[in-house]
Each structure stands twice: as C-alpha cells, then as structure tokens.
Amino acid sequence: MALARMIQPLYPRGTTALAGLLLAGACLHPAMAQEDWPTEQDYFMDLPVALTATRLQQPLQEAPASVTVIDREWLEQSEARNLADILRQVPGFIVGRENGNRPIVTYHALAEQFVRQVQVLVDGRSIYNPTSGGVQWLSLALPPQEIERIEVIRGPNAAAYGSNSFLAIINIITRHPGETRGEQVVTRLGSNGIRDLYLRHGGTTQQSAYRLSVYHREDEGFTGNHDPRDNTALRGRFDWDLASGVTLTTQLGLTYLDNGFGSATTPEYPEGGFTQDSGHLHLTLQDNRNPDALLKVQYYLNFLNLHDGYALDPCCPVERDVHSRRHDLEVESHLQLRDGLRMVWGGGARLDASRSQAYLGHDRWVRDHVYRLFANLEWSPDRRWLVHLGGMYESNELSGSDLMPRLALVYMPDAQHSLRLVASRALRSPSQVEKRFNERLAPPPMSGVDLEPEEIQSFELGYHGQWLGGRLVSDVKLFRDRFSDLIQIPYDAAYYRIGTDGYFRNAGDMDLSGVEGALDYRPWADLRLRGGLSLLDANPQDPEARRQADSVPGHILHLGMRYHLPGPWRLSAEYYHYGNIRWVDDSRGPATDAGDGFLDLHLRRRLGPETHLALSLTDVLASGYDTRTPASLPPANRRGTEGYVSLSMEF
Amino acid sequence: MTQTRKAWFALFLTAAFCLFSPPTRAGEAIAPCEAFQRILFLASDDTRLHQEVFQGLRSRLPQDIPLVYTALGGPDAAPWVQSTDCPCCLVVTSGTRALQHAAERVSRARVLSITIPREAYDRIMAQVPDPQRYAAVYMDIPLEQRIALTRRHLAGMERFAIVQSAQGPFAAQGADDPAEVVRLVSHGEADLVDTFTRAARQADAILTLPDRHIYNPRTIVSIMMTTYRQGTPLIGHSEALLRAGALLSIHAPPQRLGTEAAHLIRHPPADWGGTRQHTQEQVVAVNEQVARALRIHVERP
Incomplete structure (x- = not known):
C-alpha cells in the first residue's frame, strides 16, 4: 500500500x-x-478554537450602538446571588423586585412586572417567554462563576436580534468549559433564610471539554410577605471538537423552583405559591476552519411548565397553569468579503407553542411560526470610518411581516475616540396571550380588534473614548426614542379585577429623550471604579401613553468599586439609585423611588490559591419599600438589610 | 500491479548493491555521489502531516528520481530502510521518530532530516557516531527571527514574554535571550492563569514555545482567554495556535518543508554533513478576528 x-x-x-x-x-x-x-x-498538534468570532468582543469604539460590558474581572469578584443585581451596574437599567421573588428588569421605561421589551440571550439562545412575553428570569439560574461576560446593548437592535429586541439586549456569554476544569464548591449562608449551594465539575478529554453544575438557592423573600424561594438548577455543557476548527456545543439545563407568592395583608393577593419546571437543550455547530468565513448553525428548545393557582374563596380555587415551548433553528454566516467589508447574514425559523386554560381559554396548544432573514454589513472605507447597515425581515404569524432596519455611522478620528450616529427601528410583537386574550374576554367590538406590534424608532448620537492610556473609558450618548402603538394591558380589569372593560389594544405614542454617560476608571492596578448616570425625559404624545411616560424615572444612577486591599482582602461596593417611577402595572398606586438608594458591600478574604471567604451586606441603606409600597395594589415589598457569608473552593 | 512489481525489483537490486558495499565508520569521509541512486522518504507516522511533506518533496523532484514513501509502523518500512542503506542512497526522515530509527538502523546511506525541531535533532545526533552522513533542515524558526518578523508586522512591540514549564525542554534556556524578552516559569496547570496574567502585564506580546506542558488541548482555552482579557496578543509557533486564538503564527507549512528538502536534494552541498539549517519557509499568518477584537493593526510589508 x-x-x-x-x-x-x-x-x-x-x-x-x-x-x-x-x-x-x-x-x-x-x-x-x-x-x-x-x-x-x-x-x-490540534487545539480547540478558544477565541471564535462569536466569543470575541467587538471593540467598543467600533460598536454601532451603546454597549456596556460586565467583564469576567468584574464578575469574578461578584458575590451577587441574582443576575438582576449585577445588571444594576448597567447605565439606564431599572431593576426592581416583585412579590414571588421575581425580578423586574427594564431599560429606561415601561417598568412593570411583565417587562416584555427586553431581550436576553444566553450564548445566542433567547430566553424570551413566548406565552406571555418577557424574560424567563426565574429559569435563568446562572451563577457568575459560569459567565464569561455580559454584553448589554442599550437601545433597540432588532436588525441583528429580531423582534422584541426593543429596549435593550442582554447577551450573556458563558465560559468555555475548558476554562472551568476541576471542581468548585460555593456555599452561602445568611439571614432571611439564605442557603445557597453551587457545585461544579468540569473536565477535558483530548477532543472535548465539559462542565456539569448544580445551583441551589433558598431564601425567605421580602420581610412580611409570603414569597420564599426554593430554586434548583442543573446545567451541563459539552464542547466537542469534531474536526480541527469545527465544534459542536451542547448545552442542557433543567430548573425547578417552588416559590411562595402573596401576602397576608393584601386580600387580592392571598398567600399561595407556584412551582415551575423548565429546561432547555441548545446545540450549536460552529465551523471556524476559515477565520474569514465562520458558519454557525444552532437549534434550541426551551420549555416551561408553570403550576400556579390561588384562591380568593376557599371554594373556588383559580388555576393559572401555563405550558410553553419554543423551538428555534438558525443559520448564521460571518464573511470577510474583502478588506474593510464584512457581512453577517442568515436566517431562521421558530415555532412557539403555548397551552393555558387560564390565559387562552382552552386547554389546547396554540402554535405560531416565525421566519426570519437578516443581513448586517460593515464597511470601512478607511480606518477612520465605519458604516453599518443591517436589517431583519421577519414573517411572524402574530404580527405579520415587517422589516426592522438599522443604520449606523462611526467616525474614529484616532484609535482612542469615536463618534457614532445610529438610527434604528424595532418591533415588539404581541405575545401569544396578548394576541388571543381579546378573543376571549373583550366585549364587542374589541374582541375582533387585531393587535399590532409595538414600534420604536431610535436615534442616538454617541461618543466613546479612552483616556489616560486606556485606564479611563467613557461613553456618552444623546438619544431620542419614539414609541408608537404601545400595547395597553388592562391590568385593572384583567389582573386586579377592578372594572370590566378589559381588553388589549394599541394606544399611545411617547417620546423619550435623554442623555446617558458611563465611566470605567482604573486609577491604579488595585482599584477599579464604574459609574453611570442617565437623565431621562418622557413626553406622552397622547393621553393614552401617560401611564408609560410615568414609568420613566428622571434619573438612574449607579456606582461601583472593586478594590484589592493590601494582603488577601478585597472590597467591592455597588450603589444604585433611580428617581420616581409609577409602575405601568400599578397606575393607581403611588410613584416610588429608590429611597436612599441600594448599597451592597462585599468583603472578601483569600484563604488559599483557589479558596476565599466573603461577607456580604446587601441593601445597607434599606428603608421604605422596593418597587411596591403599602399604597400599591400588589403587596408592599419592605426593604431590609441582609447579610450572608460565602465560601468558595476550587480543587 | 506492474508498478508494484517494478518497485520490488528495484528493491531487490538496491538491497543486493547495498549488501556488498562497505560500511561507513565514524570519522571516515563519506563517498562522493553524483546523484542519489535511491531516495527513501521515511515518515514517523503514516499521517497526513508527513504525507503533505512528502507531497511537497515529490512535487519538486524530477519524476525520474526514484523516491519511495514509507512510514514507521508499516509492514514495508524495515525492508525499505534496509534496502536503501547504501552509500549513494538517501533517507529523508520526516519527524523525530523517523530520525531516531534511521540513526539506529541506517549505517551507509546519507540522511536528511526534516520536519524536526532543532532541539530534538541535537538530542538524537548526540548519540550518532558518524554525523557526517547527516544533514538537517529544522522546522523551528529561531527566536530572534520570530521577534524580527513580529516587529515587521506589528508596530510598537517592544517587550516580549515567554512562558515555559519548569520541567519542560526549555527550562535551561533563556541565558542568550535578547534583552527585550522576559521568561516566566509555570510550575503546573494550577499557576498557569496567574503566570500568563503576569506575562501579559509585563509584555506587549507573548511568544509561544513548543512546550507541551504549557500549550496543549487541556490548557489552551485558559491561556487564550486569559491573554485575551488582558489585551495581550499571542504570537504562535503553529497554525493550530492561530486557529485557537493567537494573533499571529510564524510557522513553516508541511508542504513547504518538503519543497525545501527537494531543493537541497537537487543541489546537495559539498559539505553534506555540515548542513544544519533552520527552515527558510517562514509563513506569517494573521487571525483577523483577533486583530480586530484587540484593535491591533497588522502591517503587511
């Protein structure tokens, strides 16, 4: 031979x-x-591809949007128990908490318990809930230990991510399992019933890397409310190098939670609880053989089964179970067409399915399909200019077909500074429940009214700069957003059972403008400071949008610090404050603000090479209420300072 | 089938010729040859790497030059080595194990070693009694050349770091390093991230070494992510490192190692045994995605 x-x-x-x-x-x-x-x-020797195009971060100077990155260095020192708490360190983000241990996370506006205008992706998998809209925060039991970085696009970007990428997009990139080899144990014990445990095992073979983890969280929720949390998540990730440069990533997750809900002092919210089991399967095939032509194919399945119910009258319990499924297939190609010209294009198909007697009026599955094509072109005529032109064409059974374009111009006079001008349009399609709710409950003629998607047209002028040799990074933007066809949810009738004229409708236009700045400063190697301030002004264009305009606070402020004290000690502090918000789903309630603000302190001591002990005090300035007061329709959330001790060991 | 018969016939004749030829002893000058009667390409393994090297060699040699491919582990490797062990024959070894085998089994033929790093070659040659039969083209590119090439492509690169293992082959090296190079030692996987973090902070770029205690499939993700977070590029010694996330790789592709060997065979130097040279086939490849992410402009002189 x-x-x-x-x-x-x-x-x-x-x-x-x-x-x-x-x-x-x-x-x-x-x-x-x-x-x-x-x-x-x-x-x-063959080696796994560590830095793929999807894993690399676009330089912020060149980004055609306002982007905040919570990087690994910041996350590494985070002792936060909830991802939402970390998002307080993103300029313009409103983070609150709702009864039932449910976070409220939105950007600038439309603050309510069912925020449906923010998109969250975990390694490209959307965790948007197709049934009622919004992010499945409760299913996202992802500890900071497994996150590489969080990239937050502050502003709409439906051209790249599709409908519902409306106010902001939170891109969570998890760590490659090749980086998390060995075992890790994190235990946490504290006041208010805090009992957390994280266990991880990771390893590698010649052509694969894997990580398995369990994350359990427990606490009693707000003082005085009946909203304890008992949450357990199993996660797995397997990266296989099928051939040189070709990787198949499989991610699996199962989450089970058993949360309390309600309050003894609010008759409309009797003490009860809900359980939820959810999970996902996410397959990603990436061909990185040619660095100039990346091909990515991904499929994922999200499922969720919510078992919820309450009883105002013991004789008549009300069941509110929801079952939800999402199948999504997407192909994406990154091409370097020639010097200075790049393109990302692709297409996808999605099937959303929901079943809920309570919200859909029958116990059958309803299914909706979404098909999409997208292309984003980046052209650099010379080293100082970048032109981004992109669009997503989406055919959606819920809201018809539409194009969501974006144009951005970036000028870089030198390597440290850039100016950007961005114009974009995005849609938020009605959820499956929103779309069908009227058919069941609204009186004629509204029962026949078809809901249109909400629309945002956004204009932004931004500056990004690096100073002091890169130790100071600043970003400022002026923006103006025009919201139209806002979907009005009949909270009073449908949720609080006040009145009977409850139906969903498109009504209300609003302008939101403002200025937003962010700083990331490292005066010296041991100290890092972050901060952001947003000054906002909302103007309803008609009375219908008054409710949404009132949900915009006048300001949002955050400050953060990471300090390596001499010796084995590290101190981190995070402060957060927002102005008056009248929550969209509580328009009869009073406006609330952050009081003296939220201040979290964490002191960490290194005990060994991979072992540390931390003491955390959260909401040190606690007084008053978080999000809801006693005058609100939902139960009041009394704030309280909590403390916990965390021990982390890696083997 | 006919070709196979011809090959066996050639094998028989060569074996007969070699059987009656006197062996070469240490210190004895090797006989001059107008042209090689027979050339055997001996690969360490029958893998596509060595096949590519062979392909490069074959493509640049005239078709009338008899050239046979074999690989260690194959059933015909031993007879071919034996039959090619004659004074005007040449064994081209591709890979470390192939040279080791030739050093043990070939006593008359000349040997040209390719696809081998200098370090491995020197270690094997230290035990060879008659080095004048041996010539080599090392596949590795000297550190100074790598630094010079890096500077040609990347402006402002002044300080370079090298991370090496405490127990690895480079532990004793470093004394002759240029002043702009700093070496850091990793004592195991436990301190790898810290070592690379320090290296990234001390240097403008990190030069990799073929030290498998440091760079292997288990560790490469941590290394790449650590240096990427620090914003310090890696200058790799292989194409695989480039794909994994290095900014540049300075390497010699296998096929071109073969063509380089073909040139040496067609124009054999008078001092065959004194021929020890590093490959001149230096390719600088750029990972554009990494360059962009790190905002590093790569010159293309």
Missing part, C-alpha cells in the same frame, strides 16, 4: 487541519508523551 503511493499523488492540498487532528490523537501515544523535548507534534 505504501509502495503504491510512491507514484501517486497522495491527498489534495489543505489537509493540514486534518493532519493536526490526527496528530492530536498521536500525542496520546505513550512513547511520544514521554519525550521531554519538542517534536514535530508540538507544531502540528
């Missing part, structure tokens, strides 16, 4: 990659493994 090869050409060119793969296997050869000097295998 070898003799035949002496006169025959062997293999076509370009087989180096496969050679590397074979050599990687050969590296396991005992004889070679024992050689202590370099051999040819050290030059042709």
